[in-house]
Amino acid sequence: MNKFAEQITSEIISNKKVGAYHHMVFSVGDIAKHAKPGNFVAISIGGATSSMVLRRAFAIYRASDRGLSGGFVELVIAPHGPGSIWLTSLAPGATINLVGPLGTAFGIPTEPVKALLVGGGYGSAPLFGLSEILKSRGCRVDMVLGASSAMKIYAPLEGKRSVSSLTITTDDGSVGTPGKVSDVIPNLIANNGIEIIYSCGPMGMLEAITKIAEEFGVMHQCAIEESMACGIGVCMTCVLPIKGEDGVIRMLRSCIDGPVVDGSSVIWNSKRKIPEGTWGAN
Amino acid sequence: MNKFAEQITSEIISNKKVGAYHHMVFSVGDIAKHAKPGNFVAISIGGATSSMVLRRAFAIYRASDRGLSGGFVELVIAPHGPGSIWLTSLAPGATINLVGPLGTAFGIPTEPVKALLVGGGYGSAPLFGLSEILKSRGCRVDMVLGASSAMKIYAPLEGKRSVSSLTITTDDGSVGTPGKVSDVIPNLIANNGIEIIYSCGPMGMLEAITKIAEEFGVMHQCAIEESMACGIGVCMTCVLPIKGEDGVIRMLRSCIDGPVVDGSSVIWNSKRKIPEGTWGAN
């Protein structure tokens, strides 16, 4: 549970198409002050006459409480289905209802460490803010971004500047190294002495990174994306099986016990089944 | 069945608040050519993500096929419930889906006659176009407009000019004669030698006018407003009991056998019951 969560009416400050995504800025008042990399916001969709009753969750790309009209958050949104298409079609000046900041944040090491940040598609969004914080703490930050093709790589110039190295992979080879992020990570870990991986992207990618992280014995914090009905912990739709420190697997809510979790604690590939031994399995 | 009915994508050309109403102009191509006073259009509501599955019907206020970008129709819309509030909040340039022209039109006498046009609330809308046609055929046109209060009288300047006399009534007396339109009609009929009444407005008003028309032995054509699901004659929700020339009462569809009907043929005050003797009453 994110104790700073608030429900507000938010105004759209800007909306720009960037590659396959929309970069959108929302005025959010105090929410900006409390937003941490990994947190997300949940936005109502479709207006007063909407047939869509559930909010959509979006990772916070950046947050600042020094905007002209108070705090704002920036989001990177893929126009994918009816909800995101509606949202990305709104013009500046329009208002939406927003709840945030929600969920857990990436843990920041107290000592300077060598960190690798890995993003898939719009999953790169929360990594840039994280990168800035890590740098300010004296960490070395390398970054890998992957997507199906060039248009789906979200890597703004300021973002690129904040990392020591940026590796890009695309499935179709339209930019960077052809292939998956998991193809290039092992070398990066080895060559740069990586101590911790932070990742955000599709579940399959997070699972693959978890495996590599285990092989190399590095920590791995990942931001998962389960389908969420409420985003605030009251519906139990967004659960995934996570092994606790006591060794017990529990169905935890990714909206309040996540989205950022320790990759090694997740029982991956558990869609459509409850892993054996889960607490209360029936 | 209006044989000119078409389904089109229509652009909003303008949207102005006038009193309690919005005067809105829609580009409609050839529909304008075929639109007659009394006809209506049916508009989809709420956009792609709407929870409102039914169209809303609006009487055509005026139509012209000589607009800058082809034909257009003008509507007068009261922001009443979610559908009309959504529609009246659209800005010029937005597009909507529109079907029209629909329904029957006011019958135009072949000889010049003395006509009284009576409108209640936004029911005045179709009367101004009708008035122009009647005048062009050499008819004398008197008009009565009634509403609950001044803000709800829709009577644009051009409209006023086209009639020989305009009487206004309001329930609260905020403009014109305090009271109902039915209070002033008898004198107007008597003083001006009225031969036909055309009316449009709430059902209660149309019923009252029918009674007066019968007393004075004048014809009465009225545009009724029943709640409509389809507007094109396929759903049977919009029926009302009408006595045919054969003396048989039938439940007829107000969307294709109306909205303009002969007032004396309607079995009024039949909400929530089927009048005795109706064909197939069960």
Place this chain on the structure above:
Amino acid sequence: MGCKLSFDYATALGSANFNNPIFTASGCAGSGKELSQFFDLRELGALVTKSIMVKPRSGRPTPRMAETPSGMLNSIGLQGPGIDTFLENDIPWLREQGVAIVVSIAGESVEDYAVLARKMRAVPGISALEVNISCPNVENRGQVFACNPETARAAIEAVRRNIGGELPIIAKLTPDVTNIADIAEEVVAAGADALALINTVLAMVIDTNTMRPKLAGFTGGLSGPAIRPIAVRAIYQVHARLPHVKILGMGGVASGRDALELILAGASATSIGTATFGDPTACIRIKEELEALLVERGFNSLKEAVGYAHREATQ
């Protein structure tokens, strides 16, 4: 396009064959004339007529409809001219259009169904008979025929015994039962060749201004996208129980995607009802969208997709 040309869009319900799986829904296409103004009726898989009864009916008083979130209520009450006038006026015109015709019949008693079936047996140019048994049975405290296995069976048996010949019978069921697959089994045993699923869901709207039920008939039938998940469930359950019985699916189909959902659940064709009220050309749009989606997914024929969501179903 080469791909699309070779796609086989035909379907069948019992022994009746249709060019494509998009039908109108009973009670949602008027007499056919009203829609013919917006598209060529021959583009339809079939036109399903409004349920016709033995005698003329005025239907229920107004208000007869209420809009609801993603749906609507209606209580038309089977307004219609009665079977004789219908056969005299409506059918000849429809036959002239060259559209495949499915006639829907509805009775208030078992005898009514027998009478209607006898009237229909001699009528040429009809593809199938849809038997709407989701109507109140006046002989049984007004309980809906399809709510009870015995009355459902009796109505369908009456039709089967009297229809003669080859005309396939499609029994139309209500979802307002504890177990729709049980009723489906019963009517198939009684002689139904195919099933139409689902009729509207019994529901009510109260006008919060008048503070009374909005419809003059108090309750009405809920239709539209709101009930689609109920239709999909009913079709899926019945197809799982009776995989060889063809289903005409309906309930909230408003796009090709929706029609595909019902087909994957087990429908061999889908009727479009409420969507036509919002969009007069809905049937044609949905027909085109569905075909594109099927081709995109690599199906060579509609039939391959019917019930496809059941593959490797382990539950």
Place this chain on the structure above:
Amino acid sequence: MGCKLSFDYATALGSANFNNPIFTASGCAGSGKELSQFFDLRELGALVTKSIMVKPRSGRPTPRMAETPSGMLNSIGLQGPGIDTFLENDIPWLREQGVAIVVSIAGESVEDYAVLARKMRAVPGISALEVNISCPNVENRGQVFACNPETARAAIEAVRRNIGGELPIIAKLTPDVTNIADIAEEVVAAGADALALINTVLAMVIDTNTMRPKLAGFTGGLSGPAIRPIAVRAIYQVHARLPHVKILGMGGVASGRDALELILAGASATSIGTATFGDPTACIRIKEELEALLVERGFNSLKEAVGYAHREATQ
């Protein structure tokens, strides 16, 4: 304002009294803690807890939800810590908050209901027990208790016999039956003091990309505004049959207008479920909107409005 101050918003279900008629819906308010971040729980008429079972339950695998037109499906599968942990952890915290508590229990067998009732009888500070009998009965081919008059009766009788004392029993029914008023009569005869209407409607969504049922559990429960007309109908029917039995209404309430609709139909209080997912403060907003609407319509108390749509009902 003078008018509003004198408005009596209190309500009762059985012998339990509540400050106002807006409750959370079982399974839609977490443990209470999550919502307490957005408003003071004491503002609620009552907090209804997620249905608790005898043992811990992992619930169903994911995906557990699908959005539908004006609604959603869920198949949580009653995930929870089991009654003992619940009584140890959740109840004391809730009691501390000073919110009225309605505990929801659910069983897989008649014996489960008896066990749960015995566990609850000694627990202080509970206003009422909601008995969710819309769960599969493992002893009866997985048929839902509330789908069958005998099993519905047996479950409620087991609770009645074991609960002792004054704790009112609210039996929660499923709308997935041929005649909900019959089931209502049965459970009232078995000892239910009040009724909760309605649980979710059995439904399914098929993912047209994977071409399989979207939920891991195949079917799920439909909730949200889409089902409101079904809830209104069920409440109206049951209130007409059993005018003296109090009803906790639910199903698609998302505004004060919607709550009013259920109250006019016969509900003495309404639970807010799905609306909270879209709007964390939905309960408070609805509470304020409903009060304003009641005052506007000239009611002096909530109780006057309960079932008001039935006046002069002639059909």
